[in-house]
Amino acid sequence: xxxxxxxxxxxxxxxxxxxxxxxxxxxxxxxxxxxxxxxxxxxxxxxxxxxxxxxxxxxxxxxxxxxxxxxxxxxxxxxxxxxxxxxxxxxxxxxxxxxxxxxxxxxxxxxxxxxxxxxxxxxxxxxxxxxxxxxxxxxxxxxxxxxxxxxxxxxxxxxxxxxxxxxxxxxxxxxxxxxxxxxxxxxxxxxxxxxxxxxxxxxxxxxxxxxxxxxxxxxxxxxxxxxxxxxxxxxxxxxxxxxxxxxxxxxxxxxxxxxxxxxxxxxxxxxxxxxxxxxxxxxxxxxxxxxxxxxxxxxx
Amino acid sequence: xxxxxxxxxxxxxxxxxxxxxxxxxxxxxxxxxxxxxxxxxxxxxxxxxxxxxxxxxxxxxxxxxxxxxxxxxxxxxxxxxxxxxxxxxxxxxxxxxxxxxxxxxxxxxxxxxxxxxxxxxxxxxxxxxxxxxxxxxxxxxxxxxxxxxxxxxxxxxxxxxxxxxxxxxxxxxxxxxxxxxxxxxxxxxxxxxxxxxxxxxxxxxxxxxxxxxxxxxxxxxxxxxxxxxxxxxxxxxxxxxxxxxxxxxxxxxxxxxxxxxxxxxxxxxxxxxxxxxxxxxxxxxxxxxxxxxxxxxxxxxxxxxxxxxxxxxxxxxxxxxxxxxxxxxxxxxxxxxxxxxxxxxxxxxxxxxxxxxxxxxxxxxxxxxxxxxxxxxxxxxxxxxxxxxxxxxxxxxxxxxxxxxxxxxxxxxxxxxxxxxxxxxxxxxxxxxxxxxxxxxxxxxxxxxxxxxxxxxxxxxxxxxxxxxxxxxxxxxxxxxxxxxxxxxxxxxxxxxxxxxxxxxxxxxxxxxxxxxxxxxxxxxxxxxxxxxxxxxxxxxxxxxxxxxxxxxxxxxxxxxx
Numbered sequence: 001x002x003x004x005x006x007x008x009x010x011x012x013x014x015x016x017x018x019x020x021x022x023x024x025x026x027x028x029x030x031x032x033x034x035x036x037x038x039x040x041x042x043x044x045x046x047x048x049x050x051x052x053x054x055x056x057x058x059x060x061x062x063x064x065x066x067x068x069x070x071x072x073x074x075x076x077x078x079x080x081x082x083x084x085x086x087x088x089x090x091x092x093x094x095x096x097x098x099x100x101x102x103x104x105x106x107x108x109x110x111x112x113x114x115x116x117x118x119x120x121x122x123x124x125x126x127x128x129x130x131x132x133x134x135x136x137x138x139x140x141x142x143x144x145x146x147x148x149x150x151x152x153x154x155x156x157x158x159x160x161x162x163x164x165x166x167x168x169x170x171x172x173x174x175x176x177x178x179x180x181x182x183x184x185x186x187x188x189x190x191x192x193x194x195x196x197x198x199x200x201x202x203x204x205x206x207x208x209x210x211x212x213x214x215x216x217x218x219x220x221x222x223x224x225x226x227x228x229x230x231x232x233x234x235x236x237x238x239x240x241x242x243x244x245x246x247x248x249x250x251x252x253x254x255x256x257x258x259x260x261x262x263x264x265x266x267x268x269x270x271x272x273x274x275x276x277x278x279x280x281x282x283x284x285x286x287x288x289x290x291x292x293x294x295x296x297x298x299x300x
Numbered sequence: 301x302x303x304x305x306x307x308x309x310x311x312x313x314x315x316x317x318x319x320x321x322x323x324x325x326x327x328x329x330x331x332x333x334x335x336x337x338x339x340x341x342x343x344x345x346x347x348x349x350x351x352x353x354x355x356x357x358x359x360x361x362x363x364x365x366x367x368x369x370x371x372x373x374x375x376x377x378x379x380x381x382x383x384x385x386x387x388x389x390x391x392x393x394x395x396x397x398x399x400x401x402x403x404x405x406x407x408x409x410x411x412x413x414x415x416x417x418x419x420x421x422x423x424x425x426x427x428x429x430x431x432x433x434x435x436x437x438x439x440x441x442x443x444x445x446x447x448x449x450x451x452x453x454x455x456x457x458x459x460x461x462x463x464x465x466x467x468x469x470x471x472x473x474x475x476x477x478x479x480x481x482x483x484x485x486x487x488x489x490x491x492x493x494x495x496x497x498x499x500x501x502x503x504x505x506x507x508x509x510x511x512x513x514x515x516x517x518x519x520x521x522x523x524x525x526x527x528x529x530x531x532x533x534x535x536x537x538x539x540x541x542x543x544x545x546x547x548x549x550x551x552x553x554x555x556x557x558x559x560x561x562x563x564x565x566x567x568x569x570x571x572x573x574x575x576x577x578x579x580x581x582x583x584x585x586x587x588x589x590x591x592x593x594x595x596x597x598x599x600x601x602x603x604x605x606x607x608x609x610x611x612x613x614x615x616x617x618x619x620x621x622x623x624x625x626x627x628x629x630x631x632x633x634x635x636x637x638x639x640x641x642x643x644x645x646x647x648x649x650x651x652x653x654x655x656x657x658x659x660x661x662x663x664x665x666x667x668x669x670x671x672x673x674x675x676x677x678x679x680x681x682x683x684x685x686x687x688x689x690x691x692x693x694x695x696x697x698x699x700x701x702x703x704x705x706x707x708x709x710x711x712x713x714x715x716x717x718x719x720x721x722x723x724x725x726x727x728x729x730x731x732x733x734x735x736x737x738x739x740x741x742x743x744x745x746x747x748x749x750x751x752x753x754x755x756x757x758x759x760x761x762x763x764x765x766x767x768x769x770x771x772x773x774x775x776x777x778x779x780x781x782x783x784x785x786x787x788x789x790x791x792x793x794x795x796x797x798x799x800x801x802x803x804x805x806x807x808x809x810x811x812x813x814x815x816x817x818x819x820x821x822x823x824x825x826x827x828x829x830x831x832x833x834x835x836x837x838x839x840x841x842x843x844x845x846x847x848x849x850x851x852x853x854x855x856x857x858x859x860x861x862x
Contacts, residue, residue, distance in 0.1 A: 062696075098686060105691070106545040114699070117353075117544055117691040124356070124687035135816040142812035150805045188757070188828050191817065192764050195810030195832075199771055202805045210798070225778040229771040232718045236711035236767050243707035254703055255696065259756050 006227045009279055010220050021284035025277050029166045032173035039176050047172050050181030053129040055122030056080070057093040057101065061112035062255070065089065077104055085256045086248030088114075095122045114255070132187045136194075140165070143194050151205060159285035160201040163277035167197040170277075171270035180266065185259040189266035196233070196267070197274040200226040201282050208286055215290045219283055230275055237271070240264040318846040321838075322738055325745020342748045346755025346827070349701045351694025353544040355551055357535045357684040359509055360470035361501040365462050366442050368485025373441040374400045374418070374434060376483055380448045381416055384408070389431070398441070400434045408432055415652050417597065418444060439463050442485075449479055453579055453681065457502070462488065466502050468682040473497045500533040501682055509680050510535060512673050513551065520550060534687065544691035557674065558627045559606070561613045568625060571609045576602030580675045583668040584655075591657040592668040596675050603650035610638065616647040626656075626674065633674040634658075704759045711763060712736065715770050723777070727854050732773050735847040739769050742838045743831065757828040764828075765835025768810060772803045772839065776848050786855045796848050800840075807840045 013021060036046040043049075051058050063070075067082045070089055078094035093104070101119065109115055120128070143164065148157045168190055180186060207222040208215050244260035330342040347354055371388035378386050384404055392399040408430045413421040419436035439456035443465060447454040452469035467476070473487070473495060480486050487495040501509075506529055513527045513535065528536045539547040557574030581595040598606065609615075615622035619638040626634040634656060638646065645651060656671055658664040692700075712733065720729050743762055747754055779799035780792060787795065810832065817829035 101686070102545065102548055105548065105689075109543050109545050109691070114693045114696040115691060116693070116696055117689070119686075119690065120688045121358075121686060123685070124358070131820050135820055138816040139813045142815065143809045146805075146809050146812050150808075184825050185757075185760075188760070188817070188825050191813055191829075192832070195813035196764075196768065198809045199768065199806040202809070203775060203802050206798070206802050206805070221778075225774060228718070228722050228778075229774045232715045232770045232774065233767045235714035235718045236763065236770075239711040239714045240707045240763060243703060243710060247703060247706075253699065255699055257700055257703060257707075257756060260704065260707065260760055263760050 005231075006224055009227065009275075010223055013219065013223070013279060013283060014216060018284040018288040021280050021287075025163075025166060025281035028273075028276070029169060029281075032166075032170045035173040035176055036169065045182070047175050047182040047186075048179070049129065050183040050186075051092060051118075051125075052120050052183050053125050053132070055095040055120050055125035057096070057104065057117065057119040059091045059093070059104075059108050060088055060116040060258075061091075061108065062088050062114040063112055074104075087252045088248070088255055128184070132182075132184075136168075136187065136190060139191050139194050140168070143198060147198060147202070150202065151209070153209070155289040156205050156209060156286055159282045159289070160198055160205060162285070163201055163274075163282040164194060164197045166277045166281060167193055167270050167274045170273035171266055174269040174273075175266060180262065183258075183262055185262035186266050189263040189270070192263070192267060193270040193274075197270065197277075200229055200274065200278045203229070204278060204282060205286060208290060215287055219287065223279060226278060227275070230271055230278075234268060234271055237264045237268045241268060312849055314845045314849060318738070318842055321742055321745070321842050325742050325748075328745045328748040329741070330748070343744060344747075344751055344753045345697075345701065346753040346758070347538055347540060347690070347697070348692045348756050349697045349704075349754065350540055351692055351697040352538065352540040352542055353547045353691040354536065354538045354689060355547055355686065356530075356688040357537075357551070358687045359501045359506060359533050359535065360468075360683040360685055361505070362467045362471050362473075362476060362497060362499055363502055364465055364467070364473075364476060364495070364497040365488035366446075366465050366476075366480060366485060367488050368442055368445070368480055368483040370398050370400055370436075370438060370441055371402075372483040372485075373445045374402060374436075377416060377418065377441070377445050377448060378402075378404075380445075382408075382412055386432075393438075396437070398436050398438060400436065402432055402434070404430045404432075406430065411649055416444070417653055439465075445483060446479065447579075452683075453581075455505075455582065464496075464502075466505060468501065468505070470683060470685075472499075503532060505681060506532055506535070508673075509682060509684075512676065512680055513537065515670075515673055516555065517550065522550075535684075541694065543693075544689055548686075548689070555629045556627075560625050560627065561609050561615050562621070562623045562625060563613050569609055569613055571624075572598070572602045572605050574676075574679070576605065577675060578602070578652075580672055583665065583672055585665075586655075586657070589657070590660045592659060592664045593655040593657040594668050594672045594675060595653065595655050597653050598651075603652045607646050607650040610643070610646050616643045619643040626671075628674045634671055700756060704756065708740075708759070708763060708766075712766070715766075719770070719774075727858050728777060728851065731847060731850045731854060732770070732777070735773055735843050735850075736766055736769055739766060739835065739839050739843045742842060743835045746834055746838065747831075752830075753827070755827050757825060758831040761828040761831030762835060764832050765839065768806070768836060769839045769843070772806065772844055773847055775799050775802055776844065777851060780848075780851060780855070786852070786859055792852060796852075799848070800845075803840060803844065807836050810836050 040046045081092040083090045144161045147160045151157045204222045207218045211218050241264035244257040247254035332340045371391045386402045386404040389401040422433045424431050443454040443456050455466045457464045510527050517525045559571040560568040562568045576599050578597045578599045613622050623635045658667040716733050776799045779795045814829040814832050817825045
């Protein structure tokens with residue numbers, strides 16, 4: 001299956017010139033930026049913030065009770081959302097004072113089975129938010145520095161960094177579209193994406209810059225390896241996503257694992273974006289770079 | 301594989317290191333099976349897989365250097381406590397003593413002045429005017445002023461460049477500045493003109509809060525519950541196997557503290573409970589008596605109750621046979637007679653400030669420190685704010701654990717399927733999957749060796765590390781198999797070097813990308829970052845070099861057979 005994909009991708013790359021090749025990823029990158037800007041303008045953050053960054057309480061319990069029944073039952077608390085996921089119900093509350101919190105916790109633990117609760121104070125949430133933003137920025141800059149140190153040439157390094165940036169922006173825009181909130185898990189996924197996405201870019205750049213032979217040949221070779229890499233990772237992530245998200249459909253003794261589900265879905269979309277960015281955006285910049293300096297190189 | 305080739309492989313240093321690492325990991329993981337417990341290992345699991353709850357508390361307070369006018373301080377302190385407006389007649393400040401003389405038209409008693417706890421006072425009254433001469437110190441005045449205004453404890457500490465005040469309740473810089481402005485003072489600024497103010501508490505206070513919590517948990521028989529400090533202001537408690545409601549109760553509810561006076565033999569009479577203890581200060585050493593002691597003060601009611609019971613039981617007449625005994629949760633924590641001077645004074649007036657002496661030696665010091673905690677009856681020295689908490693039922697944790705293992709195994713199968721459909725060779729598939737599994741074993745071995753708690757985030761980290769691991773094995777394989785078959789040895793060596801160049805570069809970016817999380821270390825993500833980094837390091841340093849070797853041998857053997 002992935003052999004077919006590689007060949008189609010390869011012939012697509014061969015048939016189009018650098019400008020055409022870069023057009024699609026750049027268009028998607030710009031659209032993603034617009035989505036983030038729109039969300040930022042309307043909500044004050046580029047991605048919708050989850051409970052961990054806003055403060056509040058999440059309660060997940062195994063129950064047969066209906067969503068509307070539970071909404072009615074906890075109407076005295078600052079309830080913000082009730083969702084059903086298989087045999088479980090997930091209830092979200094806004095921030096509340098300590099006594100109310102204690103009352104809620106006691107009530108939930110006494111009346112339900114297999115309970116999961118997590119609570120974050122609004123002040124702590126805000127400091128987590130700042131730290132998370134800092135982590136993503138530092139992480140990205142660190143990655144960029146390492147890439148420049150590895151290749152020591154400006155344009156190829158920049159191409160790698162730009163396609164990694166595009167991966168993250170597209171993944172974040174995707175989160176907005178399907179309504180995934182920014183949580184500790186999704187921040188972890190975005191950071192992981194910074195590390196993951198450059199793997200195939202580094203492979204491509206090394207093969208094209210350091211191997212003899214025509215750039216196009218090297219690109220094709222790198223693509224065979226790179227697409228295999230990304231598909232193996234995607235296969236693992238899709239399985240992880242399915243098991244952590246839909247396993248409860250098979251057996252009621254299984255349940256959603258939100259953290260793993262969030263990490264895997266964001267990584268899946270990040271890596272799909274990465275396939276496009278590596279083999280279209282990064283490849284086109286690199287191909288343009290080697291052909292334009294190619295004459296000098298060959299003389300030397 | 302044939303025997304002679306196996307031998308040549310086993311002589312390779314990389315292979316030897318690899319085998320030792322695997323064996324070591326298995327020993328650390330120590331897998332076992334018993335009919336009662338089923339499958340057992342040495343691995344520690346986090347709360348989200350084991351069941352239990354956690355609390356993260358922030359210690360509220362502020363540390364600042366302060367200055368103010370002594371006269372205004374005295375005026376305000378008297379005003380807050382006695383609702384009297386006094387006139388300041390004179391202030392005489394010398395190095396270690398401040399004498400403030402003030403007058404009032406109303407009557408002021410020695411008792412009232414004692415209650416303020418500022419220092420030595422001399423009171424005289426003539427022509428309907430009370431004149432009070434008070435000897436005190438700046439630190440005492442400032443601490444008392446802020447303490448009385450905010451109804452909180454304030455501790456002055458002598459440091460190299462002045463006096464630092466620790467205010468044990470939440471107060472912003474602006475609020476503190478406003479409070480000081482009322483007494484003609486301000487927050488002291490440093491050489492650059494920045495106010496010396498820090499939100500939070502001192503390290504000593506943080507450690508004391510931690511000790512009180514640990515002590516409390518120990519007294520409830522919960523010895524395995526770790527109380528960890530995170531930075532200077534945060535305390536994190538993991539309650540394995542305890543639900544959140546109970547955990548919050550334990551952390552927030554003080555114990556039952558009681559003072560009784562012995563009447564006869566083993567019988568005693570109730571004096572007061574912990575809520576009559578107004579404040580407890582830090583342990584001190586009395587130079588003249590050569591005794592370690594804990595100072596504490598009583599409320600009005602407490603002081604009166606102690607006086608009444610002391611007179612009733614006869615402790616004021618014969619202190620030696622009527623010990624004062626302190627109990628915490630029904631356990632005796634202190635027992636000593638009243639001092640003769642205190643007994644004598646108590647016969648006529650209530651005493652607000654007390655000192656519980658423990659003795660002269662180091663043991664006594666430790667005893668005094670313990671008593672200080674007991675006097676607080678498990679109440680924390682600072683206000684705490686609940687920053688975050690969590691709870692996972694044990695059954696749910698078990699379910700998560702099973703499901704995470706299933707997800708891991710299925711992910712591995714999916715990867716194996718993709719690999720096989722690309723290379724169509726079991727000779728490549730088996731070493732590749734084998735390397736991956738060996739990396740998991742080594743990560744788990746490492747976790748078991750350092751006692752690392754595996755939580756859901758760490759498991760995600762392991763899966764992520766395996767994901768990059770497989771990517772790197774694909775790079776090695778493709779580099780070696782370039783042009784579809786195994787190249788001659790020399791070419792092979794240069795290619796494998798190139799492959800490792802790519803792998804090291806890719807690993808470096810992953811490690812760099814994850815390192816901010818390790819340093820900042822917030823919440824569950826620290827575990828994720830550390831496992832990912834450890835996984836990547838184990839992969840590139842131990843497992844993947846061996847894969848490079850093995851894949852060469854396997855392909856060479858295959859070529860020879862053809």
